[in-house]
Amino acid sequence: MTGEPRDVGPAGSSAPDVAPDRRWRVVVAGLVPVVLIAALLGFGLGRNPRDLQSANRLEGREAPGFELRDFRTGRTVRMSDLRGHPVVVNFWASWCADCRVEHTDLVAAWQRFGNQGAVFLSVLYQDTTDGADDFLAQFPADWPNLLDPGGRTALDYGVTGVPETVFVDPQGRIDHKQIGVTSYPLLARELGRMLGDR
Amino acid sequence: MRIRGAAVAVLAAVAVAGVALAVAAARGPSAPPTFAERVRSVAAELRCPVCQNLSVADSPSELARQMRGEIGRRLNAGQAPGEIRAYFVSRYGRWILLTPSAGGLGLVVWAAPVLAVAGGGVVAFTVLRRRRRRIPNGDEDSDEPPGSEPGGADARLTGEERARIERELAELEEVP
Numbered sequence: 427m428t429g430e431p432r433d434v435g436p437a438g439s440s441a442p443d444v445a446p447d448r449r450w451r452v453v454v455a456g457l458v459p460v461v462l463i464a465a466l467l468g469f470g471l472g473r474n475p476r477d478l479q480s481a482n483r484l485e486g487r488e489a490p491g492f493e494l495r496d497f498r499t500g501r502t503v504r505m506s507d508l509r510g511h512p513v514v515v516n517f518w519a520s521w522c523a524d525c526r527v528e529h530t531d532l533v534a535a536w537q538r539f540g541n542q543g544a545v546f547l548s549v550l551y552q553d554t555t556d557g558a559d560d561f562l563a564q565f566p567a568d569w570p571n572l573l574d575p576g577g578r579t580a581l582d583y584g585v586t587g588v589p590e591t592v593f594v595d596p597q598g599r600i601d602h603k604q605i606g607v608t609s610y611p612l613l614a615r616e617l618g619r620m621l622g623d624r
Numbered sequence: 625m626r627i628r629g630a631a632v633a634v635l636a637a638v639a640v641a642g643v644a645l646a647v648a649a650a651r652g653p654s655a656p657p658t659f660a661e662r663v664r665s666v667a668a669e670l671r672c673p674v675c676q677n678l679s680v681a682d683s684p685s686e687l688a689r690q691m692r693g694e695i696g697r698r699l700n701a702g703q704a705p706g707e708i709r710a711y712f713v714s715r716y717g718r719w720i721l722l723t724p725s726a727g728g729l730g731l732v733v734w735a736a737p738v739l740a741v742a743g744g745g746v747v748a749f750t751v752l753r754r755r756r757r758r759i760p761n762g763d764e765d766s767d768e769p770p771g772s773e774p775g776g777a778d779a780r781l782t783g784e785e786r787a788r789i790e791r792e793l794a795e796l797e798e799v800p
Contacts, residue, residue: 455747483714483717484715552686576694576697577686577687577690577693577694578694581691581694581715582715583715586673586674586716587674
């Protein structure tokens, strides 16, 4: 620019001709990163950090095997022995309020589908057998209730809390995983479909 | 002069880093980590699923305790830390890793600081070069903004421009 003739235009118009263009460039250059960072923050802060994406992670995969003991009968249950049956694996605890909420629905589904070949298993999660016995005296369940030492089976199924319910199809694949309270309509839909597919 | 100063600073930083590396090498390899340290090392890279911003190593929750137990069992079984991380990822997703992956969407997190520094460098370089060009006689060390040096504004005007300004100022004065 030094020493070069410039077309300054009519009197008083040279500054408005050049400055707004440059000013806009500065404004845009400043706004782009601000908008990008704001969008990223909006995306990140608008999500629940505890909302795990593991719910559907296991669906379609083979159900992890386990060999757990029923703490009331002493009988051992192996997942591998249950091929050919739709299996409902319900993780629960006596201290879990939502487990009381869903219990009636589980019992109703058990009464309807248990004699059609569906297998129900409850796995005790971070609880004591004393607490579980008290719960089951109050809310009876006629299917196996299994102990999970060290929570290994819960980890294998990606459990983060209770209640969680995993539906395993007769081929041994995880068909659906419900995080939170399950319901009779959900149990009836999943079991009806899996029993029909058999 | 400034460039020379910056070069000296960079050389000094490289020299300090070299000395630090030499000292570390002279001390030899550190003692192998204990079993608890190995468990903690893996647990520190995993996010506690039921906590807010706590690693499995730092969380007092029951689930984190069980996860640490599982890490210990797997280390005892001869699994490598990478295999144990892969196990938890297969159960809980990539979300479980505290360090974002260097691929996919995680690449943004790694690349953004580098791109920001590179972009800032380009902007700073461009601005400084443009500013230096504006200063007459190529005085690199001048801190004064363009036009503030003695006679600076007039010195950049050609005779034709000066004549035009004077002519238009005179026209303005004639306007009632």
